[in-house]
Amino acid sequence: xxxxxxxxxxxxxxxxxxxxxxxxxxxxxxxxxxxxxxxxxxxxxxxxxxxxxxxxxxxxxxxxxxxxxxxxxxxxxxxxxxxxxxxxxxxxxxxxxxxxxxxxxxxxxxxxxxxxxxxxxxxxxxxxxxxxxxxxxxxxxxxxxxxxxxxxxxxxxxxxxxxxxxxxxxxxxxxxxxxxxxxxxxxxxxxxxxxxxxxxxxxxxxxxxxxxxxxxxxxxxxxxxxxxxxxxxxxxxxxxxxxxxxxxxxxxxxxxxxx
Numbered sequence: 399x400x401x402x403x404x405x406x407x408x409x410x411x412x413x414x415x416x417x418x419x420x421x422x423x424x425x426x427x428x429x430x431x432x433x434x435x436x437x438x439x440x441x442x443x444x445x446x447x448x449x450x451x452x453x454x455x456x457x458x459x460x461x462x463x464x465x466x467x468x469x470x471x472x473x474x475x476x477x478x479x480x481x482x483x484x485x486x487x488x489x490x491x492x493x494x495x496x497x498x499x500x501x502x503x504x505x506x507x508x509x510x511x512x513x514x515x516x517x518x519x520x521x522x523x524x525x526x527x528x529x530x531x532x533x534x535x536x537x538x539x540x541x542x543x544x545x546x547x548x549x550x551x552x553x554x555x556x557x558x559x560x561x562x563x564x565x566x567x568x569x570x571x572x573x574x575x576x577x578x579x580x581x582x583x584x585x586x587x588x589x590x591x592x593x594x595x596x597x598x599x600x601x602x603x604x605x606x607x608x609x610x611x612x613x614x615x616x617x618x619x620x621x622x623x624x625x626x627x628x629x630x631x632x633x634x635x636x637x638x639x640x641x642x643x644x645x646x647x648x649x650x651x652x653x654x655x656x657x
Contacts, residue, residue, distance in 0.1 A: 399445070399446055399447075399503070399507065400443055400444075400445055400446075400475065400507055400511070401443050401444055401445075401446050402442060402443040403441060403442055403443050403444075404442070404443075407443070408442050408443070408477060409512075410477075410484050410511040410512060410513055411511070411512035411513075412482055412512065412513075412514050413477070413482045413483060413484045413511075413512075413513055413514065414481075414482060414483050414484070414513065414514060414515050414516075414517065414625065415484045415485070415486065415508060415511075415513040415515070415516045415517070416430065416433060416483065416484070416485045416486070416516075416517045416519065416621075417430070417485070417486040417487075417488060417504075417516070417517075417518060417519070418430045418487070418488055418518070418519045418520070419488075419518055419519065419520040419521075419581060419582040419583055419584045419587070420488060420490070420491045420492065420582045420583075421520045421521040421522070421580055421581045421582040421584060421602075422521045422522060422523050422580035422581070422605060422606070422607060423521050423605045423606065423607050423608070423610035423613060424610060425519070425520075425521040425603055425605055425610050425613045425614050425617055426518070426519035426520050426521060426602075426617070427487070427488065427489065427519075428610060428611065428613075428614030429519050429614045429615075429617040429618040429621070430485060430487050430519060431458070431459075431487070431614075431641050431643075431644070432614060432615070432618045432638045432639070432640070432641075433485055433618060433621075433627065434459060434476050434485055434487060434641070435459050435638075435639045435640065435641040436627075436628065436637070436638050436639040437478050437481070437483075437627065437628075439476035439477060439478050439483075439485060440476065440477065441474055441475070441476050442475055442476065442477050442484075443474070443475045444471050444473055444474045444475060445473035445474070445475060445486055445488075445507070446473075447473065447500060447503055448496070449492055449493055449496035449497070449499050449500035449503065450472045450473055450488070450490050450491070450492060450493070450500070451472065451490040451491055451492075451493060452472060452490070453471060453472040453489055453490045454469060454470065454471055454472075455469075455470050456468070456469075456470060456643075457469075457470050458470055458641055458642070458643035459641045459642065459643070460642055461642065466642075470489075471489075472488070472489050472490040473486065473487070473488050473489065473490075474486070474487050474489075475487075481627065482514075483627070484513070491582075492582070492583060497583060497586065498586070500583065501583055501586050501587050501590050502590070504587065505587070505590050505591065505594055505596060508596055509594065509596060513597075514597065515545055515548075515597040515598070515599065516591070516596065516597065516598045516599070517598075517599045517600075517601060517621065517625075518584060518587060518588070518598060518599070518600045518601070519601055519602070519617060519621070520578070520581050520582070520584040520600055520601070520602040520603075521580065521581065521602055521603050521604070521605050521610075521613070521617075522578045522579055522580050522581045522584075522602055522603075522604055522605075523579045523580040523604070523605075523606070524536065524604040524605050524606050525606065526577075526579045526580070527604055528561065528563040528564070528567075528577075530561050530563075531560075531561050531563075531604070534558055535558070536603050536604040536605065536616075537557070537558070537601070537602070537603050537604075537616070537617070537620050538557075538558055538559065538560035538561075538601075538602050538603075538604070539552060539557050539558070539559055539560065539599060539600060539601050539602070540559065540560050540576075540588055540598075540599070540600040540602075541559075541598070541599055541600075542588065542591045542592045542595075542596060542597060542598040542599075543592055543595070544591075544595045544596060544597040544598070545597035545598060545599055548599070551624070552624065555623055555624060557620075557624075560576070560578075560600075560602065562574035562575055562576055562577070563575060563577045576588075576589075578602070581602065584600060584602065588600055601617065601620060601621055603616060603617050603620075609648075611644070611647070615638060618636070618638060619636050622636055
């Protein structure tokens with residue numbers, strides 16, 4: 399459930415919600431970090447759930463030393479009132495035995511909050527792409543039936559819908575299925591939103607584990623082409639602001655005393 403930092407809970411009615419799936423390369427989470435940091439979005443609460451691995455740490459978006467001391471948890475909500483935008487940043491994996499329960503909690507909160515649409519940022523294993531998925535770029539999208547009205551706009555942007563793959567490869571191609579390996583809760587949440595008539599868009603990128611910072615920028619830029627969260631600079635690029643926590647993304651470096 400959502401727990402507000404203020405005495406009165408904020409209203410999300412008519413807002414767009416962006417959230418990541420904990421998926422391969424953590425691309426969705428990194429792209430969400432870029433959005434929160436660049437738009438300087440204030441935290442308005444956290445999403446309390448017993449389905450996520452517990453976590454506590456310093457403020458990942460701190461600029462000064464005082465801000466760094468603010469406590470951060472595993473699932474927090476940030477808003478930008480002018481853009482009517484809310485972002486749920488999820489920082490820890492879902493417990494394997496509580497995946498369905500977590501999806502139910504998310505769908506229930508999305509419906510009760512009155513979000514106009516929800517965007518799930520995700521990723522999938524590049525090495526498990528089907529032959530037809532090898533053509534074109536690595537970015538794909540999915541729309542629930544309740545959000546099909548934006549399909550034409552996305553196709554005009556040149557976006558490619560995620561292709562279904564054969565359920566029995568090498569035997570028959572008559573039966574197709576949705577397959578998102580490494581996508582975490584992506585497929586299940588998409589299926590739930592289709593059943594519950596929740597307007598959901600999935601924006602995902604095929605990638606491999608490693609340094610996924612370039613993938614995060616690619617996913618954030620792709621999303622910005624649709625939602626126009628940022629104005630492009632005179633050079634034509636998006637001025638994303640890297641959060642301070644990324645300095646330790648790969649550890650603190652090699653101690654010089656080793657040499």
